[in-house]
Amino acid sequence: MKHISYWLLFLTLFPGAVLAQEDTDKKALHPCxxxxxxxxxxxxxxxxxxxxxxxxxxxxxxxxxxxxxxxxxxxxxxxxxxxxxxxxxxxxxxxxxxxxxxxxxxxxxxxxxxxxxxxxxxxxxxxxxxxxxxxxxxxxxxxxxxxxxxxxxxxxxxxxxxxxxxxxxxxxxxxxxxLALPHPFLGWEGKTYNPDLPTPDTLLYDYTHFHATPDTVVPAPLDTALVEYVDGRNCAIAADRICDTGPDYLSYRWQCNAQGMSTVQQRDPAGAPFFSDGTLFMSYAADNCQRRFTPQQIQIMRTRLLTDRSSWLATEAPVTGLVGQTAQLIAPINQAPSPVNATVLQWAPVPHATHYLVQVSKVSGYGIRDFEAVVTDTFALATNLTPNWNYFWRVRAFNAASVGPYSASGRFLSVSASAVQSATQAGWRFYPTLLPQGVPLAVEAPAAWRDQPLVLSVFDAAGRLVYRAEHALLSAREWLLLPTEKWTAGTYYLVCTGSQGTVRQPLLLAKP
Ligand SMILES: [Zn+2]
Structure with a gap:
């Protein structure tokens, strides 16, 4: 169950409020x-x-x-x-x-x-x-x-x-x-093309780190690249040696025109003028210019995967289908009141999804999240919300190979209140208070809660549903055997819903 334990780990490391990221300015970074x-x-x-x-x-x-x-x-x-x-x-x-x-x-x-x-x-x-x-x-x-x-x-x-x-x-x-593709401007890395100087036929370059093994890193070896001509005469032996990528000498981040071409005109060693193709992912054109690999580049990458990198390939499709649909939110929606300490978020399953990202935020852009979790069920429990806020929440379904779009946002009003009572205040008793793994939990429910269908859910501290069952309590004291062997030690919340309303009880699971 490596997968399950991972998501638990993941959740413990992304708790509570998630703040906007501090990033370096992209413009200050070298493209590659x-x-x-x-x-x-x-x-x-x-x-x-x-x-x-x-x-x-x-x-x-x-x-x-x-x-x-x-x-x-x-x-x-x-x-x-x-x-x-x-x-x-x-x-x-x-x-x-x-x-x-x-x-x-x-x-x-x-x-x-x-x-x-x-x-x-x-x-x-x-x-x-x-x-x-x-x-x-x-x-x-x-x-x-x-x-x-x-x-x-x-x-x-x-x-x-x-x-x-x-x-x-x-x-x-x-x-x-x-997957073995060079830059189309191979040889120009670290050099700046100068239109006022004649273009050389060859360039020396340093391929310090570009080896099949790291053992020849020092001292820096040098290699020679031929400069590519516009007419294609040397395309198979010059620059990236790929013929359906044209000549390109621009080794800095550059902006393209509406056709995706460079605005800087270059001249090949014979003096023929040309512009660089910024639509290529392997160029240094700005992100808004890039959109493709060429057919030969695709052929090279696929062959590389089929041979030298075949260990990366799955022998069969790792998922049964791609996630394409948005999740339909079930509750709470339409600004329904929902408790700050036990808001159960619920949505309908999405075909082919194995995981869901759930976010709760005070702002529609979700730049700061009050709650964020990755879960495998279609429920999550948000706690520690601020009272009297009109919260936004949304869900994004995914699996190992694809990511669906975000759902539309649901809205709910956080209330501090009595909608969810503390179970002990409502007259319930649970023991032992520190529950050892594998030991049944004794539950004593007030008479008003007995002999009726109840939904019992247990959520971990990060809001992930770990247990859900329908259960009627028929006697004054019952023992609930929860699958605690699969759970890590720590705090959990038992949420019980019936005709009397909803009660919530923290559970403390002991270390094994
Ligand atoms: Zn690169």
Missing amino acids: GTPAGIDPWLRKYLAAPTTYPESSDTLWAGLQIHLLGRDDGSGRFTPDRMLDAFYRLNEDFTPTGIRFYFKHPWNLINSTLWFQHDSIVQGRAMMFANNVPGALNVYFMVRAAGNCGYNLPYAGIAMAHACSGANDHTWAHEVGHA
């Missing part, structure tokens, strides 16, 4: 820290592409996500942003026939050093310490050595929060590198 180079696999492939396997199937590539936080767990990429980024990655890859999925639960790492690392050497150490085999390992942190992102061919991808938004393509770009 992936050092220049032609992957040795790509050299071999391009020399004899027809000898490699082909497939027209959807290729399901497994991801291992690592979310970095500081030593105290703060600063971490929030689940809503993670889902936005994941949605964007799969959208960007839709034409490739490659679909990414969460192979394992997200790994939460607390390390201030790695969370805001300054050098790729530190990032490499982080990856070596945490990589999981059989998946593409991707790390999200606030600072990735001054870059929007980078890929180490022998280790994994690092992503800066500021460049991992719902409309950013850095992740697609770095996955392109991980």
